[in-house]
Amino acid sequence: MLIALASAAATLLFPCIYVLIRHRKGQRLWLLLCKKTSSKNENNYEAMIASYGSLAPKRYIYSEIMKVTSSRNYELGKGGYGVVFKGRLHDGRLVAVKFLHDCKGNGSEFVNEVMSIGRTSHVNVVSLFGFCLEGSKRALIYEYMSNDSLDKYIYSENPKEILGWEKLCGIAIGIARGLEYLHHSCNTRIVHFNIKPQNILLDMDFSPKIADFGLAKLCHTKESKVSITGARGTIGFIAPEVHSRTFGVVSTKSNVYSYGMMLLEMVGGRRNVKSIVQNSSEKYFPDGIYDHFAEDEALQACDVTGETAEIARKVTIIGMWCIQVLPMYRPTITRVLEMFERRLDELDMPPKQNFGDLVESSAHNMDVQSASSNSTRSEKISPVSSKILQRLPTL
Template identity: 50%
Template sequence: MRKYTKLEHILIVGVISASLLLVQLVIGLYYVYHQQKKRKENQGKIEKFSQDFRSLEHSRYSFADIKRITNDFKDKLGQGGYGTVFKGRLSIDVLVDVKILNVFKGNGEEFVNEVGSMGRIHHVNIARLVGFCADGHNRALVYEYLPKESLNFIFAAKGKTHVLGWDKLQEITLGIAEGIEYLHQGYEQRILHFDIKPHNILLDQNFNPKISDFGLAKLCSKEQSAVSMTTARRAMGYIALEVLSRNFGNASYKSDVYSFGMLLLEMVGGRKKNIDVTVENMSQVYFPELAYNHLDNGGDRTKN
């Protein structure tokens, strides 16, 4: 077998290396092209939606407007997987919450869902949408200002919701229930929220609850018994199993009722979290597991 000379060996290694680099370059260029095409398609969806949305009584802001309203994003109120919320001011007397959505999160569907859903509904227990921004790749949602943060903030700061008093807890609970009932029955189409949790229950100055964050919402007819689910961002502990997997059944308005039930248990029980199945600290517990173990051990259903 003929041995390669040193020069031939260098040439072979060079050709192989160049070929690998070329393949990587082609893959990289295709990825960039695909991402740019996807962004253009998503922006097209949003622009088309914005044109259709003009008939509704909400303002569309430029990103320059958003920067002015938030004083260059000076007062940050919170941050999550969806983006960041800032305090803003439309005028001397009118404050707002401005949610800046992450540029590379989602495909535009959550933005369209939230603006489309909240732009159609008006209820005392649902956060009011003031306007939105769809300026290039910049997306933002402008809501009424709610100074008391969310139920999640109260859980984290106080540990137990009992500090509000049982009368106020009952008022908050009834308000959330009325908001969900309106979503399911009060509009010409049924609006399924699919993300009821403490973080998405905002409170005004009088601790009146307002359901917010409609990024996962779906609209369907009131006669439709089930809907398909594709989006993955959901809060474990509050979500119904059929929303996570079709193996457990079909997602429907009952999924919101389940989430409300988990939220109610957390409010009444004063638990900090309803997420971890294996947690040992009783201030943090997964309620379905707790109930199952209690009944499996012969516990009284009316206790605990």
């Protein structure tokens, strides 16, 4: 009897031991594979960094970054992609160090973006001094901007008293120049996808610098459209075509839309999504700006006097052109700069948009383009479209 029980127990025990051994071997094998894959990824991005040679921004190890920021002692701000701390390099230069949230993916895309942004050089684009890539720990070291970001001024109680209309216009032009450089003058075209007041930094002279390239998309300079998966950006600044391709292709004009909405915020002195969040019965923000013009109120609601009315009107008209729902009706950023050089009486206010009609018009035109792809481009333009085309800026 005992022999039979022992035999039965052994029969049950040996398979369990076998399964346990196989499971542990499987775990070790999985760990080895993960380690091997991780090592391969590290080798790939290390090779990428080496290929840039002296053109690569300086690389720091994580312990050095901690020393630069005094163990992350002085926080400047935080966002969805990381936290920014004030720091000082060994040569005495003040810097802003952005610690990105832990990233589990390989660092190839991060390295690609760092190297491309690191090679940019423009007075209106923030300079990248260095970076850290150590496993999942990643950080970016930017030049420090003493006057913080644009939103601190335009959302204040008296924004025009702090900066003044002339300085606001100068900031708007500087941002446009920075975007033109990113769109047309870089070796690799950079589409930012997150232009908003919070990402415009101001130096000691209030010269604007475009910052935060966490959502930026790199593409070849010959490409007219950008391939992205899903919407990216900040609510209130995202171009319609980024949400839905029904409105058109995603391109540098998606940045123009964000820029235009920011211009209107600079004029209006408040966030463009305020009415959506707090009171759905209020007017759509650009409609409110547009109606001030239509009622000839001289933008009284935007603290405009007789001396500054021309500047305010010009910024508003340009902003309204930039936020046209369909990208085909928006000016390029180069044309935006040309519009700033024109006199006010040379600029027409675009017609007020009917969102629903434009969606229907866009879908119709896209169908016509698809059907006539092998013939000449002679699409039938809807009445809404033709009105807009008649008033496009002639630049």
